Amino acid sequence: MKYLLILTALCITIIGHAQTIVNGRVVSTDKTGVSGLSVLVHQKGNANRIISYSITDEKGSFRLEFTAREDSLGVSVRSLTHRDTTVCIANRSQVLNFVLPPTVHEIREVNVNARAITGKKDTITYLVGKFAHVKDQSIGDVIKNMPGFEVSPEGQVSYQGKPIQKYYIEGLDLLEGRYGIANKNLPYRDVGSVEVLENHQPIKMLENRVFSNGTSINLKLKKNITMTGTMQVGAGLPFLLHYLNATPMLFSKNQQTIASVQANNTGEDLSTQNQPLQFTDGQMDAFANRKVNLVGIQGISPPQIDKKYYLNNNAGLMSFNHLIKLNDLNELKIMASFYHDDQKESGEVKNVYHLTGSDYVLNEKIVNHYYNTSLSTGFTLTQNVKQRYLKEQLQVNRFWDQQTGSIENPALLQENAETPGTTGSNTFDMVLPVGNHFFRIYSSLNFNDSPQRLSLRPGVFTGFLNNGADYSETMQQYAMNKFSGKQYLRFTLAHKNWTFDSEPGFNFDTHHYRTVIQKDQSDLAPDSLRNDYQWKNLEFYLTERINFKKENMRFGASLPLRAISYRMDDLVHSSIAPTQRVLFSPMGWFDYDFHKFWSVDGSIIYSSRLGDPMQLAQGYIVKDYHLMQRNSDKLNESQSWSGGLNLEYKNPVVGYFTVASWSRNNNLQSLINSNVYTGDGLFFLDAVRMDNRFISNSFALNNSYVSSNQKISLSLKCQYSDNRYEYLLDQALGWNHNQSWIIQPTIGITGIKNVGIDYNLKFSHTRQWNAQSGNTILGQAHKLELYYYPSPVYWIGVNLAYYNYGPQYQVGNNGLYLNVGYTYKPANSRIEYRLRCNNLFNSKQVVDYQYGDISITENHYNIRPRELVLIVSFSLSRGKK
Template identity: 30%
Template sequence: MSIFIISVGYSQKEISGQVLDDQDEKLSGATVMVSKDSVSPILAYGISDANGKFKIAVKNESDSLFLKVSYIGFGTFKKTIQNKSQTLEVKLSPSSESLKEVLVKSEILQQRGDTLSFSVAAFKGKNDRVIADVLKKIPGIDIRPNGQIFYRDEPIQKYYIEGLDLLEGRYNLANDNLSAEAVSKVEILENHQPVKVLDSLEFSERASINIKLKKDITYSGTATAGIGAAPLLWQANVTPMIFTKKQQAIFTYQSNNTGSDVSREIRDFSINFLGDQFTIDKTDWLSIQNISEPPFSQERWLDNNVHLGSANILQRIKENIDLKLNISYLNDYQQQDGSTQTRYFTPTDTIDVIENTNNHLYVSTLQGKLTLENNADKNYLKNQLEFNGFWNAARGVIDRPDTKIKQQLDNPFFGIKNDLRLLRTVGKQLITFNSNTGFTENNQDLMVQPGHFEAIFNDGDPYGEIQQLVSTRKIYTDNSAGFTKALGKFTITPKFGFSFQHQQLDSDVFLNEDDEVLDVNFKNRTEFLQSSVYFKNAFRFESKDETWNLRLSTPLEFKSFNLEDDNFEDSRNLDRLIFEPNFYVRKKISAFWEANASARFSYNFGEIQQLYYGFLLKGYRNLNRYNAPISEEQKQNYSGGVRYRNPLKQLFLNASYSYAYSENNLLYSSNIGENGTTILEAVARNNSFDNHSFKAGGSKYFRELKTTLKLNASYNLSKRQQLLNNTLAEVNTQNLNLRGSLETDIWSWLIANYSGNFSTYTSGFEGNNFQKIETHQHIMELYFYPKDNQYLSLSGEYYGNSLSKNGDNYFVNLGYQFTFKKPKMDLNLSWRNILNTDTFINAYNSQYYYVQSSYQLRPSQVLATLKFSL
């Protein structure tokens, strides 16, 4: 058997030959690898057939190639050969040393340069239905609880289906609903540059994923209908999909009251290109007091009634030109019930707050993107019009030992922006133009009955009601032009541009319905102008053998800030010329090892959220104001790491260290009252913050055992100053996190999955650690297959923490699934929370307080669902 691996871009050469031992016996199954040299990534590989013969097609511009042939029990053959079509005879001598390399299993993995192609059939288990089930088993890939995909501990930048980016960052919709049966391979595109015209000019250290389908025309998707009891439950999901060479579409309607959070289906994980500073994300100025959500599956605690509709359409107008529409509407009603005990630590005292909470949350969201993209070899154009509309509200009641508090919040938001990015080849250089313009409006209304902060708002006398109104508007634009030019192995990218942002904040406080608080300290009439002119230049270098990649950015920017408040008849101004260098280097040490390092110096300046003069009631017991100069923060970031990637062994390892240090001109003061009310203000005082972070992780697929093992560890150590009740304190924190997972097909009739998480968090003032918490999480799932078309599942979960006396939480679930072949569908019966655990005791701590919460869970319930693959 021979394997053909072809790289693209250069004239094709064919390397063929025969592998023999020292007795001229033919060796079947020898691994043959071709690379540029002994340390470069593998360009192509093959396996000798029954006659010892191999044949490999290579496309590469190098004058020479490096050939490596290995076989178990024999010494490795290494030779530099000419880059031309040729036939070779390779003789291997017996070796007393065991061979370090394993055989390439062609049915599992193929490699073409920086592209790893994993066979879905090799990883797909009996109970895997959608492509997300398969992805989580692939070594190197990690899917976080919110659905975001990480590769080697870094988020992926693109999620393609047959090379097309239909979903623009909202890839959960495909990942959770695309049938694994329709997919042939999962491709990991390492060091992927999504803009074709930049492919040879700007290297990328990020990876993307491409889903390869079995058919040129694919109809797929899922349909689910379910009903249950305790209380009456329903679940519906209809998600049809179509994929052709020129068209792709995914539609969905989903609804349930079973605790499934369908909003994750439209969560946006887009990674904007460097320099995109403005977004239309919603800012919550005001909030009601919420309960800490449990750190496990929402189906166990989320009391919801949700409806989601989404349409995603891609039309290829002509070669390389795509028109995309992504639009979604979400309507959700949620209830929260529980209690919270918060303990604040100050340098002189401890303060306890006990709250029983009942909240009703109303979410109504309309979001959309319209995108025109031309991604050609010599030109690039992307114009994206995006809008977000929110009509959210919340109602809540807090029962405290001394009083009952009602909260009402209306929280509408609207934002729209247009992004244009243009790259065009003119002569021997690439001309670039970027424009980002948008507008947002936010009007929020918080009502609290009765009000707190009596000494501040009502001369120490109790009062029945307080209302906080906030109205904000923002308009911004950022425009730049430049060029990119290659000078040998160097690339320079100078860019000139300007940006402008105007923000307006109006806020008012009212007491007892119509009585306006006339004191100037409780109003804001603020206008904040930010403008900048910048020259940003980037130098890039890539060695001929691609073992060295360097990037140095040297942006120079003049920033101007002007804040005026008509209510206080005051203003603040700041002009700064800033230099923010950024350096990155990557070295490929060998075909499997690489190292990287980076250094960055940057500035952060205050936004309007930290600039208002008058008091703002953020929540019923949180009062903020920032009557201080415009904040300035100087940050230094340094990092370094090593990575090991051996596709032949399906082994991926990584380790990194980073250090961050910042200096600030403002220190934030928290004054905590005996009833837990907190007044946060900014004080002009120089202070610093530093943080050390260590990360390590690895994943390995054991083919013989059909097992994927993943382990990750992280440790953070930080130090900062804090003013607590007018006393300066240095707050230290330490955080250790260990997590791992094991997915294995033990026997044909038994599949077992395990995941665990252990963390410790310690915080305290200098020389006095006042709190340490340990948390545990363990999940075990067993699937028993008496026959191929049915299984019985049993799962157990444990969650615990060291702070709570009753912090041990246990859950048991039982399920049965029968698969009908005609028509193909799954009948699933599930019994969730068999132990009927009704509350979850959780605890967490922060810099100077800890919170212990008891969350009301969903009761024991039974659900029957029918699931079809479309």
């Protein structure tokens, strides 16, 4: 009696009634009525087309009333306790009884507890496991997959189009801006979730008091993770390739350490793990203190393909970052890193200069080496608690950078640039409470010493520098010495929803620039070929800020008034007498959440600025073998209006994120560079006093969507920008126009029959025109990543890229590049093997186009040859005992 089903059908036909009534009872095999069962009437053969239903009562009785056109219908009984049964009945009122044997049904358990993205007020949490693909290794790989996030090739993380403010690990800011090292090396498997903290105020004391519109992220590690990191060694052919990455990370309640030793010549850029990527107050951190290359050899502008295809490096990085919580109040951070790289680039460059009347064409074959060596050290003491904020930071960086190159045009030219430098900074920042209000003291001191030089062999500008006779070497010496300070006091008064800020401050700068051109190691005497001047600048300012913050509405204004007094003492040329200027740069902004998922923000800024004193060099400086530049004794002054508007829609419930932004910039400046072409392939760039404008508009739309099961992700980026500016060529002023369109759709599919697909298309249309020339460049870049993982122990990845860039109406230059990889990870093993063949087609070059005001450049960049690399990874993850 395995199957016992008795169906009794008593047919009572009621003619003339459209409604059908089916009564009946469901009993178990022991004749007791069964309650709570679903009895469904549906289309015959399609249980999903439900017409009507009933739930059995405690006696097992049910009653179905329905109107249906079909002659015959299906009736199904569904439950978790008795056997599922479907019968076919005629469409007429009748009595239908079921006797069903008890059985146990299982339903598939699910748990999205566990929803991939959850939003709560200003925090959005992304569960890492939900966004990880088989190919992913580091947390940075997974963040890329999360809707709303973007990771630039340099490693900078942006959320909704804006770079993030802080990158916390377990709530601690170990790496400050240099988070690339964690983003790249922290295995995603040890991270539970990524929290997005919107409107995040990093100073705990000012939380809920002073509004911030920055977004920070916090990585929450999985429970009991104390040690993690990356340990990889690899080797490859044909040129004795090596790859080493040992990056252990320790996380405990009171200490965090990330140490790293890395070396490779396989094309992986290590500089991204050693540079600040963070924005604070709208400025790149440490930007003021960055090292500047005053001179340089002529490079080939890098192509728009992934760096791993063309970066011909031999790099090493040692880095140590340690954070220790001394007690509840004090946090100490020490950082030291040493970076060395020898990058080689080679290729051919064809420049076409559109000059009045004719085109000048220049063909060059270039081979360059960039030797970058730097040592960075830092020390930070922080007190960041509810009652107190203090930060003292000391940083010193030393660079030993050198560039060498050879250019064949067809004469051979050797270039050598030495660009060493030392930079240092000390920052002190403190917030004191005064009753209910705050008092902030900030001071930062920076110094920068860069004695640099460029040597060109044989000597160049022979006509200008040596009366037309050949000579063996031109050397441009260029030394810069800067010391600057910025200090302010900020008094914050908070009252209800308003905060008022008063910030008196003073900045000072002293710069010293010395340049001289040497011909065969002897200084050239003419004043027009050298510079020696000092710049002194003292600025007092007062900034008033008003901010209003309500739950869904924030707005504010900032009114900085600056009194600047500067002077320039030029030992060679005319000096600038002490000058006083008053500059006003007001700014207003708002941010309004007008719906649960919608928000709009905007800003408008008027700014008046003084130019860089570096541009006061009145004597010529050799920029490269065919360009000499000099400026005037007038400081460039600019006034600009700029405004922007962003409309955002963020729906973490359905995983849809979009932001539409528009911005406009209208800039008027007092100096313009005049291009003078001498006819023998040499250019002179002179700064001329003449008001000129720069006007730009841009519109961007970013959409991203991830389906609720994370199997499909879609994104679409559209960008339109146009700008026009005035330029001066051979004494004639003209407008240069640029217009560009970029459309970039991306599709990601995972989890369909063990296959993962990522496809990205970037289509660009850029147009430039002015009185001399007009160019339109069309570009398309297709990137396809395919992953096949038939079993959990291995997977195969194919990475195909196709590029086509070229001027319109010409056959574009195609490039097809293929990488293939195989990864094997034995079950329950801590070791993973990765075998990769890069550039399987052994493509030689990638062709790219660029244009300037009066030129178009065609670059043929040599890429890495076909290579085979094997990398072995060891897991360093350890949990608490």
